Amino acid sequence: MKIEDEIKQPVFKDNHQKSYINLMYTAGWLGLRQAAVFREFGITAPQYNVLRILRGQHPKPATVNLLIERMLDKTSNASRIVDKLEAKQFVTRTVCPNNRRAVDICITEAGLDLLRRIDASGLIEQVGLRNLSDEEAAELSRLLDKIRD
Amino acid sequence: MKIEDEIKQPVFKDNHQKSYINLMYTAGWLGLRQAAVFREFGITAPQYNVLRILRGQHPKPATVNLLIERMLDKTSNASRIVDKLEAKQFVTRTVCPNNRRAVDICITEAGLDLLRRIDASGLIEQVGLRNLSDEEAAELSRLLDKIRD
DNA sequence: TGCAAATATATGTACATACATTAAATGTTG
DNA sequence: CAACATTTAATGTATGTACATATATTTGCA
Numbered sequence A, B: 001m002k003i004e005d006e007i008k009q010p011v012f013k014d015n016h017q018k019s020y021i022n023l024m025y026t027a028g029w030l031g032l033r034q035a036a037v038f039r040e041f042g043i044t045a046p047q048y049n050v051l052r053i054l055r056g057q058h059p060k061p062a063t064v065n066l067l068i069e070r071m072l073d074k075t076s077n078a079s080r081i082v083d084k085l086e087a088k089q090f091v092t093r094t095v096c097p098n099n100r101r102a103v104d105i106c107i108t109e110a111g112l113d114l115l116r117r118i119d120a121s122g123l124i125e126q127v128g129l130r131n132l133s134d135e136e137a138a139e140l141s142r143l144l145d146k147i148r149d
Numbered sequence C: 001t002g003c004a005a006a007t008a009t010a011t012g013t014a015c016a017t018a019c020a021t022t023a024a025a026t027g028t029t030g
Numbered sequence D: 001c002a003a004c005a006t007t008t009a010a011t012g013t014a015t016g017t018a019c020a021t022a023t024a025t026t027t028g029c030a
Helices: A015-040 A045-057 A064-070 A078-087 A109-121 A123-127 A134-147 B015-040 B045-057 B064-070 B078-087 B109-121 B123-127 B134-147
Strands: A091-095 A103-107 B091-095 B103-107
Touching (some): A015 B134, A045 A078, A045 A091, A045 A103, A045 A109, A134 B015, A134 B134, B015 B045, B015 B109, B045 B064, B045 B078, B045 B091, B078 B091, B109 B123
Antiparallel strands (some): A091 A103
């Protein structure tokens, strides 16, 4: 459905405004679908993103700083997301021996297993941009990079 | 900056995954900048969106249902956003006489004035997609519509 | 050495989001 | 018309977001 119909706004000031609104709307639309998948597995999207970063580091630990650097939403509160994952025993948190200000965060076997099950389900791909061709996906990424220049 | 560098992830599974992550990241990036503008005027982005919808209806009232239909994030809690706007006296809320389940929400003169000041500041345009040409903005919107098909 | 600045993380507060539930008013139908 | 279903909005709870502030540790340097 076109964005005009989705939000029942028949006319926009210009293509820039229309595209901006479409971008924010579509990100929310995708986020909702993604969240529904994660909910089946008992986590949220930010928690999933943190787990993926930790898997990328495994078996090395990550610090909160490293998580913030790599998270999609850089200003989100990594500490509290780690709190939730720790409560579910998907990560461990230990004071870093070399630098006692920092905290070493590691994904547990249960965390790795959860990611494996999510990957194996194939549900993530179904929520993605499967309607776009490879070329269209590349062009979209190019335009998005340009927005942030 | 390219998305690979923004989140320090040098390689993606495919263009679809890269583009998906880029979309979510860019929406957050734009949202942060937009929020900074609204903060200067004492409101948040969802509150601004509700005020714009109400201005579009003015002088007719809107119901909570109408707001939900037209909001960018359809699942957000329109009731509580209206609470905040009412506390700042940018909207009024009165029980609808024809249907006492519903609530008539109207933008006040102070609300209209706030929107005028935000528009006049030109700050919104500065946060938008000014790096894209008109054709690129149109192409982006087309791709986004296709994602949601 | 000692003290200020920088670093790393955690916490507090206000707001928003997501979803389930509740409460009141209205519609429907046997 | 009475019982039940539907509609409309508000509320409860858990999580996340944005930013300011606090706390502990380390570093730099006078």
